[in-house]
Amino acid sequence: MAGLLKRVSVIGSGNWGSAIAKIVGMNVLENPDMFDPEVYMYVYEEVVNGRKLTDIINTEHENVKYLPDIQIPANVVAVPDVIKASSNADILIFVLPHQFVFDTCVKMKSAIKKAALGVSLIKGFILSEGEGIQLVSRVISQTLDINTAVLMGANLATEVASEMFCETTIAVEKPEYDSILKRLFETSYFRCKIIRNVSAVEACGALKNVVGIGAGIVDGLGFGDNTKAAVIRLGLMEMMKFTKVFLEYLDLRPPEDNSIFFESCGIADLVATCHGGRNRLLGEAVVKSMKKRGMPGVDIRLLEKEILRGQSFQGPLIAKEIYSYLKDKNMVDQFPLLVAVHRICSREVDPRNFIDCLREHPEHL
Ligand SMILES: NC(=O)C1=CN([C@@H]2O[C@H](COP(=O)(O)OP(=O)(O)OC[C@H]3O[C@@H](n4cnc5c(N)ncnc54)[C@H](O)[C@@H]3O)[C@@H](O)[C@H]2O)C=CC1
């Protein structure tokens, strides 16, 4: 990537996609020696208030549906065609719900630059028929034949977009990309720490979404902060154990020690999600719907429509993906919290049983 100015594209334009487009749009202007000033943002086209969302973004410079009341810099151009959005990019920032990643990559495949760098901000795993679950960054790298870094942290999008201070973790295998990534993402309110273990950072990002649902379940049941702290602690223990087992299974490097879990991508993201995340909201809503209507309560997708109006809860799908892996490996009993969240979301188990799951957790034996 030496020499010419780097072009940057953002693939995705939801709540986080729009917030990161604001940062990246500003940073390319502040680093004219390194970046092309125009940033394409791929928008999955839809009609909002009778107008195309891309037209609204390109005239009002606001994503009125997914990130209202925040100005996106005018050099960020909304593009509905993913091939056009990605074809000249040197850096491709992936920020879609994980279930859309593979199909989107397949569409882009013939158009992208061979030396492009991918950066995944996506918190999830990808379940493919007959192949089990896979890391999103790996699916991107293998489908597009490019290097892929990740950026994960305690980054609730609306707070980041409002410029409230936070930290994040960037993981990239090759140090040659460090300064480009710092200049692309870092601001005075968004501090970026670069480390090397891409797969462990990514696993943290996916797993904390499931624990966040657990935090919402105890909120919905009317328990207090001590109980939520127990969910966070037991959830973290399961995240650490799952990361080790899963990365070994994928023949990848598990973390050498536990330090990664004390970065923004670990405990900080877990705490943020368990207090202010959409997945926490879902856990609470599941319990309330069950209290109102009795078991099994309202379907998750209906709750998603009602509560998020277009945004998505990633946790239930990730919990299902994790469950399928654990069942396959005969390890369901070793991860009671992650498994209980799946069973509650799929309405197999009454959420009131969640407290028993905490009480009987193997960490207490
Ligand atoms: N929102 C947040 O605070 C944060 C989200 N993330 C992660 O970022 C990723 C993206 O989430 P958000 O930007 O929040 O999205 P979102 O949940 O706000 O919005 C959903 C997005 O999916 C798009 N979409 C719907 N159908 C599609 C299709 N068939 N193909 C392609 N796109 C389609 C919608 O147009 C919309 O842009 C997720 O993995 C999430 O876990 C990470 C950090 C913070």
Ligand SMILES: O=C(CO)COP(=O)(O)O
């Ligand atoms: O990843 C996030 C914060 O870092 C957002 O979490 P939710 O998807 O639960 O809102």
